[in-house]
Amino acid sequence: MQRFRLTVEYDGRPYMGWQRQAHGPSVQGAIEQAIFEVTGERTTVEGAGRTDAGVHARAMTAHTDIEKPLAPFRLSEALNARLRLAGEPVAILTAAPAATDFHARFSCRGREYCYRILCRRAPLTFHRGLVWRRPKPLDLDSMRQAAAHLVGRHDFTTFRHVHCQAASPLKTLDRLDVEAHGDEVRVQAAARSFLQHQVRSMVGALVFVGEGRWTADELKAALDARNRAALPLNAPADGLWFMAARY
Amino acid sequence: MQRFRLTVEYDGRPYMGWQRQAHGPSVQGAIEQAIFEVTGERTTVEGAGRTDAGVHARAMTAHTDIEKPLAPFRLSEALNARLRLAGEPVAILTAAPAATDFHARFSCRGREYCYRILCRRAPLTFHRGLVWRRPKPLDLDSMRQAAAHLVGRHDFTTFRHVHCQAASPLKTLDRLDVEAHGDEVRVQAAARSFLQHQVRSMVGALVFVGEGRWTADELKAALDARNRAALPLNAPADGLWFMAARY
Numbered sequence: 001m002q003r004f005r006l007t008v009e010y011d012g013r014p015y016m017g018w019q020r021q022a023h024g025p026s027v028q029g030a031i032e033q034a035i036f037e038v039t040g041e042r043t044t045v046e047g048a049g050r051t052d053a054g055v056h057a058r059a060m061t062a063h064t065d066i067e068k069p070l071a072p073f074r075l076s077e078a079l080n081a082r083l084r085l086a087g088e089p090v091a092i093l094t095a096a097p098a099a100t101d102f103h104a105r106f107s108c109r110g111r112e113y114c115y116r117i118l119c120r121r122a123p124l125t126f127h128r129g130l131v132w133r134r135p136k137p138l139d140l141d142s143m144r145q146a147a148a149h150l151v152g153r154h155d156f157t158t159f160r161h162v163h164c165q166a167a168s169p170l171k172t173l174d175r176l177d178v179e180a181h182g183d184e185v186r187v188q189a190a191a192r193s194f195l196q197h198q199v200r201s202m203v204g205a206l207v208f209v210g211e212g213r214w215t216a217d218e219l220k221a222a223l224d225a226r227n228r229a230a231l232p233l234n235a236p237a238d239g240l241w242f243m244a245a246r247y
Numbered sequence: 248m249q250r251f252r253l254t255v256e257y258d259g260r261p262y263m264g265w266q267r268q269a270h271g272p273s274v275q276g277a278i279e280q281a282i283f284e285v286t287g288e289r290t291t292v293e294g295a296g297r298t299d300a301g302v303h304a305r306a307m308t309a310h311t312d313i314e315k316p317l318a319p320f321r322l323s324e325a326l327n328a329r330l331r332l333a334g335e336p337v338a339i340l341t342a343a344p345a346a347t348d349f350h351a352r353f354s355c356r357g358r359e360y361c362y363r364i365l366c367r368r369a370p371l372t373f374h375r376g377l378v379w380r381r382p383k384p385l386d387l388d389s390m391r392q393a394a395a396h397l398v399g400r401h402d403f404t405t406f407r408h409v410h411c412q413a414a415s416p417l418k419t420l421d422r423l424d425v426e427a428h429g430d431e432v433r434v435q436a437a438a439r440s441f442l443q444h445q446v447r448s449m450v451g452a453l454v455f456v457g458e459g460r461w462t463a464d465e466l467k468a469a470l471d472a473r474n475r476a477a478l479p480l481n482a483p484a485d486g487l488w489f490m491a492a493r494y
Binding site for chain 1: 256257258260303323324327330331336337338339340367368369370371372373375377
């Protein structure tokens with residue numbers, strides 16, 4: 001038996017999310033099916049993050065155990081060939097041997113997300129489902145002021161999904177940067193871990209500030225309220241990209 | 248009657264190309280249909296370039312004449328609403344009044360294309376159909392040496408489609424830059440006008456050089472041969488983006 005560490009890129013549009021589902025396509029299910037076709041083995045692929053429906057990944061880290069002796073490069077080539085044949089927009093960017101105590105989820109010490117917002121009136125074309133379109137320009141300075149209130153250790157109850165199953169709403173947000181790239185605004189978030197919908201909730205509130213509908217202080221008050229009902233806007237899955245897992 | 252100048256962005260994947268076709272979807276046809284739905288008028292939309300099937304545009308310039316009195320902003324909003332409703336990945340970025348002697352194609356003094364190449368073994372995911380994947384890294388220095396042979400005024404017979412209908416194969420290429428952006432290589436081409444498949448042919452030959460299968464001098468010899476059969480590789484439509492038209 002060999003444990004492999006995989007780096008996976010995927011287009012989240014056709015999937016119900018990372019996690020295997022009984023009644024719909026998932027990224028995990030697509031990779032596990034490809035492994036079965038290559039090895040004949042039914043195995044579980046664990047990811048660093050269980051992204052929601054419609055969320056994308058540039059570099060999700062995952063691990064899996066395989067009995068059949070296979071060199072890492074052969075494994076990634078074979079999996080990619082199967083995924084491609086099946087029309088799954090999932091790619092194994094790298095495969096490497098891993099120690100048996102390496103766990104993509106539990107060993108992970110840091111996760112990075114990028115949220116892409118495109119500011120324009122015109123509808124999306126090639127980037128449909130890949131970014132969040134907002135019709136008005138955003139005030140980046142006020143967004144940065146507001147973001148500063150979120151960085152650090154806080155009770156993020158306001159910024160978590162009502163069904164979030166984490167034991168505690170306390171999280172430490174290491175970074176929440178707001179950057180402009182032409183008419184695109186990117187919010188870069190980094191933390192050891194995030195609550196369910198935390199990035200999308202924070203981005204929704206930041207956009208509310210950027211559009212002048214809230215001050216940075218109002219966002220701070222919403223954080224302090226520790227109440228999901230205080231969140232004015234949740235950003236859609238479209239613009240959310242899992243960028244990297246750190247170990 | 249008012250002539251309008253439009254800036255159009257489109258995802259070329261579902262289209263047989265810019266030009267209206269009897270037996271398949273076209274970008275021109277999609278916009279003309281939207282105009283008909285908004286105004287009740289059957290009009291022709293002329294573009295600066297007639298891009299091939301699968302070629303995309305970030306900013307195609309087009310013009311059209313409309314009888315119904317409509318402010319430019321109202322026109323673009325109405326067209327975008329129709330295009331969106333019809334599921335067409337086409338967006339009118341801007342609409343402006345134009346003089347009646349403005350012609351998107353014949354008044355155009357410069358056209359810019361970008362060709363996107365992604366160098367990696369793994370298959371494409373979210374960028375499928377939007378870039379050309381090449382499994383091996385490219386030698387940019389030798390590509391730049393080869394590109395220098397193509398810049399200037401030449402007989403581009405080697406680099407034109409056999410069915411190209413231009414009267415002369417003589418064209419002046421103003422710019423052919425090769426740039427790296429991470430694992431993506433972009434070839435930026437600018438000229439007053441291009442022959443059919445000229446950018447794709449030049450990129451195919453440059454990639455042949457970048458992969459070490461040709462020297463820059465061999466590309467020069469192919470240009471001098473003035474013979475389509477001397478072209479080793481034609482790049483697919485996927486990676487080609489019409490970037491701008493200058494007037």
